[in-house]
Amino acid sequence: MKAAVVTEFGKPLVVKDIPVPTPAPHQVLVKMETCGVCHTDIHAAQGDWPAKPTVPFVPGHEGIGTIEAVGSQVSKERIGERVAIAWLGSACGECDYCISGWETLCLKQQNSGYSIDGAYAEYAVADAGYVVRVPEGVTSFDAAPLTCAGLTTYKAVKIGGVTPTQRVAIFGIGGLGHMAVQYAKIAGGFVTAVDIEDEKLELARELGADHIVNSSTTDPVEAIHALGGADVAIVLAVNPTVFDQAFKSLRRGGRLVCVSMPAHGVFPVPIFDTVVGGISVLGSIVGTREDLREVFALHAAGRTTVSAVSRKLDEVNECFADLMAGRVTARQVFEF
Numbered sequence: 001m002k003a004a005v006v007t008e009f010g011k012p013l014v015v016k017d018i019p020v021p022t023p024a025p026h027q028v029l030v031k032m033e034t035c036g037v038c039h040t041d042i043h044a045a046q047g048d049w050p051a052k053p054t055v056p057f058v059p060g061h062e063g064i065g066t067i068e069a070v071g072s073q074v075s076k077e078r079i080g081e082r083v084a085i086a087w088l089g090s091a092c093g094e095c096d097y098c099i100s101g102w103e104t105l106c107l108k109q110q111n112s113g114y115s116i117d118g119a120y121a122e123y124a125v126a127d128a129g130y131v132v133r134v135p136e137g138v139t140s141f142d143a144a145p146l147t148c149a150g151l152t153t154y155k156a157v158k159i160g161g162v163t164p165t166q167r168v169a170i171f172g173i174g175g176l177g178h179m180a181v182q183y184a185k186i187a188g189g190f191v192t193a194v195d196i197e198d199e200k201l202e203l204a205r206e207l208g209a210d211h212i213v214n215s216s217t218t219d220p221v222e223a224i225h226a227l228g229g230a231d232v233a234i235v236l237a238v239n240p241t242v243f244d245q246a247f248k249s250l251r252r253g254g255r256l257v258c259v260s261m262p263a264h265g266v267f268p269v270p271i272f273d274t275v276v277g278g279i280s281v282l283g284s285i286v287g288t289r290e291d292l293r294e295v296f297a298l299h300a301a302g303r304t305t306v307s308a309v310s311r312k313l314d315e316v317n318e319c320f321a322d323l324m325a326g327r328v329t330a331r332q333v334f335e336f
Helices: 039-046 142-161 178-188 198-206 220-226 240-248 271-276 289-302 314-326
Strands: 002-005 014-017 027-037 063-070 082-085 089-090 121-129 167-171 190-195 211-212 230-235 250-258 280-283 307-311 331-335
Touching: 002 314, 014 314, 027 039, 027 082, 027 142, 027 314, 039 314, 063 121, 063 142, 063 314, 082 121, 082 142, 082 198, 089 121, 142 178, 142 211, 142 230, 142 289, 142 307, 167 178, 167 220, 167 240, 178 198, 178 230, 190 198, 211 220, 211 280, 230 240, 240 250, 240 314, 314 331
Parallel strands: 167 190, 167 230, 190 211, 230 250, 250 280, 307 331
Antiparallel strands: 002 014, 027 063, 027 121, 027 331, 063 082
16 A cells, blocks of 8 residues: 655655555554644654654544454444544543543553554554544545544633633634634634734634734734733644743633644743733643544534645645645645
8 A cells, every 4th residue: 555654753754655554453444535634743754742753654643534344353344434543543441531531631542643653544554442433424525634623623622611702812723723713613702813824814714703813914912902802812823932922812811722732842931920810821632532523513514614625645745845834724635
């Protein structure tokens, strides 16, 4: 099968033929139809984060495809099922986090396209218990970005506790940000979208943003406070300075939700302002299998729109370059 492989950190991915994997007893073999391109895939390929993948590996955690074979412990009735391979490849299922609905915090979790091979390939194996069925009302093309970009921002809006009429500032409009705008609107928030690209801001406006701010020409802190300050600020931009802007945009009692993870990023939190202002700083890491089912259900019901462009796996390095250069308005999706 054809796969895009990270053979060395910081080097271009190599698209080559490798053997089709055989599912272990608890796994399924999925014939991939689509896979979205996430900025996390670039961090993985660069070896940016402290816990690094083991080279060589296949990235990809927005994979959608059909189960073609199953391991000995999996019912053959699942053959033909269309499923999503998400970031959470598996977890222990027994720890406090897993049994309390926080499986994404499990210390024994495996992550697709990072600690285990992912979906930048024509076939992938995955834990049968952690793939999520894709409903008929969701196309495979749309399902790919929903599996991470949608899931991650849906969870961030939940973590932020957005309620009707609260003001929500979303920093970074792109693959994740255009979904965050929609989920914040579904929750009843008044949304301000912040970015440096007019094209992305126009997309945010089309998707329901109440206000847009181009931070390359306008101070976003001043602009947001002119509207009354943000109750919730969600940071999706991969730039450490944006976290400070988001923090300063909050009104008293506000919540800062940190999602993006810039390489070597450090965010100094002013203690006095945090305490006196009653500010909460929260981290949000993807979402659970149940969250993804909810994301799919909302999309099947016509409540969300995915903005994405089709790419081929052979273009993987060009995809990464376009994403890093800001030439991608929303999401890129490999179609196999």
